[in-house]
Amino acid sequence: MNKEKQKKLEEKGWKIGTPKEFLGLTNEEVSYIELKLKLSANLKKVRTERKLTQVELAKIIKSSQSRVAKLETGDPSVSLDLIIRSLLALGTSKKDIARTISS
Amino acid sequence: MNKEKQKKLEEKGWKIGTPKEFLGLTNEEVSYIELKLKLSANLKKVRTERKLTQVELAKIIKSSQSRVAKLETGDPSVSLDLIIRSLLALGTSKKDIARTISS
DNA sequence: TGATAATATGTCAAATGTGACATATGTTTG
DNA sequence: CAAACATATGTCACATTTGACATATTATCA
Numbered sequence: 001m002n003k004e005k006q007k008k009l010e011e012k013g014w015k016i017g018t019p020k021e022f023l024g025l026t027n028e029e030v031s032y033i034e035l036k037l038k039l040s041a042n043l044k045k046v047r048t049e050r051k052l053t054q055v056e057l058a059k060i061i062k063s064s065q066s067r068v069a070k071l072e073t074g075d076p077s078v079s080l081d082l083i084i085r086s087l088l089a090l091g092t093s094k095k096d097i098a099r100t101i102s103s
Numbered sequence: 104m105n106k107e108k109q110k111k112l113e114e115k116g117w118k119i120g121t122p123k124e125f126l127g128l129t130n131e132e133v134s135y136i137e138l139k140l141k142l143s144a145n146l147k148k149v150r151t152e153r154k155l156t157q158v159e160l161a162k163i164i165k166s167s168q169s170r171v172a173k174l175e176t177g178d179p180s181v182s183l184d185l186i187i188r189s190l191l192a193l194g195t196s197k198k199d200i201a202r203t204i205s206s
Numbered sequence: 207t208g209a210t211a212a213t214a215t216g217t218c219a220a221a222t223g224t225g226a227c228a229t230a231t232g233t234t235t236g
Numbered sequence: 237c238a239a240a241c242a243t244a245t246g247t248c249a250c251a252t253t254t255g256a257c258a259t260a261t262t263a264t265c266a
Contacts, residue, residue, distance in 0.1 A: 028191040035187065035197065054213060064255050069214050079223095079253060080184045084138070088131040094138065098205035102198045157243060167225050172244050182223060182253095 035101060037074045039083045042100040044072040046090050061089045138204060140177045142186045145203040147175040149193050164192045 025033075047057050047068075054068040061068075063082075071078050071086060087097055128136075150160050157171040164171075166185075174181050174189060190200055 028188060031191045031197065032184075032188050053211085058255090062255085064257080065213075066215075066257080067255060069212095073214070075215090077253065079182060080187060081135075081182050081223095082253080084183060085131060085135050088134045094134065095205045098201035101204065102201035156241085158241095161225095165225085167227080168243075169227080169245075170225060172242095176244070178245090180223065185223080 032080075036078075036080055036083060038100055038103065039080070039087065039097070040072055040074040040078075042092075042097075043083060043086055043090075046087065046092060047072075050090065057086070057090070061086050135183075139181075139183055139186060141203055141206065142183070142190065142200070143175055143177040143181075145195075145200075146186060146189055146193075149190065149195060150175075153193065160189070160193070164189050 047054070052060075054065045054072075058065045058068045061082075067078070067082075068086075069075075071083055084097065150157070155163075157168045157175075161168045161171045164185075170181070170185075171189075172178075174186055187200065
């Protein structure tokens with residue numbers, strides 16, 4: 001993991017903060033966060049490709065615009081579950097999800 | 104989705120029950136459950152390959168034996184998050200996780 | 207420009223997931 | 237066989253995630 005990546009994570013609000021705290025993240029934690037960010041980004045991509053607004057997607061997944069925004073910005077308060085269920089609700093195939101994960 | 108699959112899901116405790124309730128499951132819900140079951144099964148596979156007991160895995164992921172059991176039996180009370188974090192804690196690569204998902 | 211639509215951020219009560227415990231049910235081995 | 241070990245199931249207090257709301261910020265375009 002390099003500075004580039006750390007900066008990206010910090011920007012996203014994953015309070016890494018000081019180098020010490022940052023080093024406190026285990027490899028699993030980092031992988032897990034990266035996974036979520038990848039899928040979040042993919043969700044946004046899929047939604048925009050479908051020319052849907054966040055409000056429209058919210059209706060589809062029975063949630064709210066604000067939560068969709070959090071989903072797409074990789075807010076720490078959202079679970080992998082919700083990201084993946086949203087992707088599935090948009091018709092994303094397992095294969096596509098797998099592709100995103102290993103990309 | 105066929106009877107075979109429905110039976111498997113019912114066995115796992117995903118209270119589907121009556122045909123009506125069963126039909127109430129959307130495609131996304133079914134995909135989501137299948138995803139969890141696949142990853143659960145994979146977790147068990149990885150753990151046993153590593154010759155670890157549930158108690159040992161529990162220690163690694165800072166959880167309890169009972170939760171590991173639930174993880175592996177695909178109990179509805181466990182999240183995708185925990186399954187995936189457990190896999191990552193066992194050193195499973197993103198590529199392997201992706202493979203499991205699209206299998 | 208400013209009005210309108212889209213997205214982002216903060217907050218919170220309610221819903222869902224969690225570790226831990228007790229205990230039941232296998233499974234192995236002496 | 238029975239003791240020891242491993243896994244499964246039920247329960248619950250506590251923690252995290254959730255949808256919803258208000259409101260702020262950022263596009264879009266007439």
